[in-house]
Amino acid sequence: MNTSVENSGITRSDLPLRVINSTPDAIAKAKRRVKRSFRQIRTENVFRQTLLIIGLLIVILVLGILLTLIVQSLPSIKALGLKYLWGTTWNPVSDVYGALPFLLGTLISSFLALIISIPFSLAVAIWLGEYYPKGWLPDFLKNTVELIAAVPSVIYGFWALAVLVPIVRSLETSIGVSAIGQGIFTSSLVLAVMIIPYAASLGRSMIQMVPSQFKEAAYGLGATRWEVIRSVALPYTKSGLFAGILLSLGRALGETMAVTMVIGNTSQMPTSIFAPGNTMASVIANEFTEADKPVYLSALIELGLVLFLVTVVINVIGKKIIDRFTND
């Protein structure tokens, strides 16, 4: 097939037609380019689909976990009904299961841990984000804080058992409550340490991202550094800071090993923050292997379902709060 056209046949009056190089060589090159661009489009599509599929996979996985939890909880839901949620007795011998002590234990220990950790994570975030973003000391501090997240939780458990428990016991002796050392308060302390990096890291990068002209404008108006942080940096980053705190809370709710080693593991209702208690994750980890009755096993799985739902609810509330922050 000869597609070549005589170039001399094209006159100036034919412009805006482009002079096309139509030697066989050039045409072959053009064909290759067309081919390549088709391939590029295909690659583009495949890539996009891969992303979509991977994204969907995660959604399906989460839904699948939820479905598994619901199906496996059915025997317990049928046997115990809604009483499961506010029952205060957890008795595998008589097959009576009430999750309230563990629900309370989870919520109290996590929120207490959050309250303890916020001042520390905020301080780290502001110091690293605003005061000293560069230098060997900030780098060292930043890496140390991030290392906290990398340490396996069982090591925190050991540390808490060996170091925190005696300290808390002497504290309890001095304020005159029953001096056991293990309990909700101790587990909150170790949780607080464990969750600091999440809020601190996110907070630091958020504060670093505050546009410098905002801060410079504030300085220009005579604001002090504290006033800049309070009135410019923090309001600008509050949704990010809150997201970090939410991430911390999620970590605290699900933590198992470190908590189970120091919380005292009792099914009694917690009477104070110094009393021993138990969390949902810890009960599952403790009792799952030896759950020898169908309803018992199912009740433990239902505990997982409740924990799942609690996490979802807290996240939804958190998202709502973040949205309101951002709309302001």
Add this chain to the structure above:
Amino acid sequence: MKKNLLSLRSTLTVAALVLGSMVTAFSLVSCGGGGTSGADSTASGGDALLGAGSSFDYPLFSKQFDVYNQANGLKVNYQSVGSGAGISQLTAKTVDFGASDAVMNGKQDSALSSPAIHIPITCGAVALSYNLPDVKDTLNLTPDIIAGMFLGTITKWNDPKIAAVNKGVKLPSTAILIAHRSDGSGTTNIFTTYLSKVSSDWSTKVGKGSAVDWPTGIGGKGSEGVAGTIKQTPGAIGYVEMSYAIQNKMPYARVQNKAGNFITPTIASVTAAANVQIPPDSKVSLTNTDAPDGYPISGFSWVIIYKEQNYNGRSLDRATKLLKLLSWMIHDGQQYSAALNYAPLSPAAVNVADAILKTATYDGKPIL
């Protein structure tokens, strides 16, 4: 448009695949969790015998299986997953034998597709360990005191009841802190079975099981968790496996047995506890033994197998190997017990175990 349809279709295909694999995984989970649906991927493949269950038995089994492998060239793969999980795996027929510190309960029994037999394999005991830094003598405890402490009715170490059986010991006024297991365990089962036998209060208020609703005290995960609490807290008392207490040089109490003698938990006193009349199916709790020199908080640990060994296409060869191994374990294998702080089976127990092994069949014919 067409492209969109195409991408939607491929997405759906992948989604269906994922859903399918999830359903598979999900049904596997339901089997492992003690379900009755039969996963037929049995232990018939491979040369090694498979076992799962009690973590209490694990150190002894490791030693025994190693020696047996060197002598007979038979590998045994034992997973120390806990008694309940071992029974679940036997129910799902994924192992050749299960090992448990408690006999199977009615619900577990009814989940089995065919009857199982229990073979006593070793004895264990539960020691009561305490932390009283100023008390150098070994404490004496009566069943009444132990039940009182664990029910929360005896709260101080200088309680008159404790003082009455520990004359000459200067008891502090420290508060008693109970340490118990937080994870379900055979140790808890032996201990609560004992308490239910000796105290009617305990039996009605708490009961027995591998996990119970403890009226007081704090829970530690595993023997090491309980031991940690005891070591750290002055005034604490808790129960741990005897072998664990001996190995870790923890102080433990003498316990008064049915005959009225105060007995220290030792290998000898636990073996003695098992030297009593044992029923032909061996399903007996040794707690509160009649033996005058027996330690009262003792119990058997059992290996559980199906009575009819021809299931899921298992070969006669495999069944014979299993039975020979178990027979070796209750006879020659017992010599490795003492060094590992296990109590060897009493002669009475070996006789019963022998008789039980002989009831195992393949196609209705005895194997041994």
